Each structure stands twice: as structure tokens, then as C-alpha cells.
Amino acid sequence: MFYTVNCRVQRAILDKGANYLLGLKKNQPTLYAAVEDYVQAEGANPDNLTCDYFDDTHGRLVRRRYFVFDTPEHIKALGFSEMNTVIATETISSSPYKEGISAEWRYYITNNDKTNTQLPRFIRDHWQIESTHWLLDVHLNDDKDKKYSKNAAENFAKTKRFLLNMVKLRPPKGKKRSVRANLKLVGWNLDYLEELIFS
Template sequence: MVSVVDKQGFFLTQELVDNKSNKITAIHQLLDSLNIKGHTLTCDAIGTQKDIVVKIRQKRANYVLALKANQKTLYTDVSSCFADPSFLTTKTLYFKTTQKARGNIEQREYWQSKDLSKLSTQDNWMDLKSIVMTKNTITKPDGTTSSVQSRYFISSLPLDVKEVARVIRGHWLVESAHWHLDVTFGEMLIVLWIGWRRLI
């Protein structure tokens, strides 16, 4: 299922699909049907496709797209950048939030950089302006760390780490709200934010 959901979690429109290739086609169809001009759109890694990026930019919207192994070269280049301590300290903007969540302490860290010099496929991604790493750390009440998760993103947004953090956090909030669909109904959710709306 590929759906458009607003920030309250209401479904605006959706496409029923039966495999990954059809999910990508459905994302194209939904983008064709929506006025996204002036918005920032996010998507899970399945939507991180060169032709989808072109369509987003041609419709005069921005993107913050997740990276995973489906874009192996780009993922490797971006993760290697953020693995370099000197890159983190001299080439990035940093933002952190800390809050209580289900009795634990959840720390979310964000790094954003406009230095794309080490990305071998940079020119393949229309209007790519920045790369992002997030790290979520969950600490139990006794002070032990229960989980640490890092994620990577590409974006057409210029440097504004707080805005990027807001967009990514909004993406996760809706994703979490609809997690039960995966478990209860077996529906695969593909997530796209459009400003304060998002396609999943």
C-alpha cells in the first residue's frame, strides 16, 4: 500500500500495489496527481530513485530521502563521510534533542553537511545540496544503553539542520503511528512527507 497521509495520520489518497516495482510506479502516480510545489517531501529508501528525485524537483518541491543498500554506492559514500571524525567536527552542522519515551531517555542527534566532494555519484541526483546523518540512542532508567541506530539521508535543502531535523522527525512520527498496519494487516508502508503531509 502506498498512501498519502497528513500530519494527523489521516489518509488523503492511496494506491494498492503487490510488489516493490509496483510501489515505485505507484509513487510516480501519486506524485503526478499531487500539487507539491513549495513543500519538502521525504520517503523511505524504496523511493530514493533518480527518476523520482527528478520528478520532485520538476514539480518545484524539495526532498529529504532515506538511504539504504538499494543505492549501495551512494550509501557507502555518505556513511563513509560521517564515519570520519574530522568531517563531523569541521564539515557539519549539529543539532540534538533529548526526551523521555516510555520510561527511557531518547536522544536524537542530527548532522547535516553541504560538502559533497566525496560522493562519486553526486551528479546523478538532481539538485542534491546536502547529506544528513541521524543517530538515535535509547538509554534505560538504570543508565545502560539499550539501542543505538544511525540513518542517512540525501536532500535538496540547503544547510538548516533544525529544519531537516523537523522534517525527519515528522516522518518518523507518522511512521510510528502507522506501524500497527504492518503487524495487524500486513500492509507495507512507504512513507513520503509533503511539507506537513506525507506519502506512505
């Protein structure tokens, strides 16, 4: 499970017998700074590297490295006593659309053991969900869409996700276009709309 850091959420998850994976944000300055300082002091050494891979989709080259650390007592003392592992992810990316190379660090805490090989997948799965929400908001104005009828909100949400998935799975033949352009094409081109629905 993945949530923004909140001690009550962590406690509720543990009370249900589940595991948690919490992303740290700078609005929790004490915990964020403690974890960041600890990771920098430990260093990004090969002993802590659990996953290192490259991704060249979407027209950019991305390297993601995942480092895992045992949680020291001074961080546990900040209110997360059952925290076992600190995870640091480094994302290095270059894009033909932007000049230079960017690097970003993100930090996570979990009660999973650092030997759990699924931790990087849990983090990536979360970001795929965030990416879908971003696409729905940017291309279909999902955050501004207000429905007050009992079932309308759920029906429209499912319809939007269905449309987004169809456009991503079956882009029109010929020139490569953005998701936004393909969504517009659905409304402009009856042949493409029929292809999506009936093929």
C-alpha cells in the same frame, strides 16, 4: 517530502518545483557507502551539529543528534546533481526493558540548504507516520487486511485510524496499559467503549 532513494522520484519532485528529503538504505550500496564514509571522515563535530535533544517518552531515554554537511562533488556525481546537503542522524537510546545502550546512524540527502532549521522536524515527522503504520499493522493486522469492495478499504482504514487515535488520546483510567491492551479492552468493556464514543 520523504521517499526511499530513487533518482526518478528525485527528478519528478524537482520537476514539480518541490524539495526532497531522501532516506538512504543499504539496498543502494554505492550511495550509502559513499555518504557513510564521507560522514565518518568529516566527523561528528560541533560545527556540523544542527540539533541535539533528549526524549524520555515511552519508558526509554533517547538522544537524537542531527549533523548536516555540504554535499561533496564525488557524491553528487552518483546521480544526484542537485543534492545540497547530507544529513546524518545519531540515535542513542536506553530502555529499562533492554540491557545496555544502543546507537544507530541514519543518513539522508536533500536539495535543501544545510542552514534550513526545519530538517530535523521533517525527519521526525516522517518517523511519526512510520510509527502509526507500525501500530496499525501490529495491533490491527492492517497489512493482512484485504477489502475488495469499492469503498470498504478506505472506510476501514479511516475507522482503524480513528479507533487508534481515540485509544491513544483517552486511555482508560487506573492502571496504565499498552495500546494493544486498550484496543482489546474496547471490545471487552462496554463502559470503556461508551466512554470513548460519548466523552
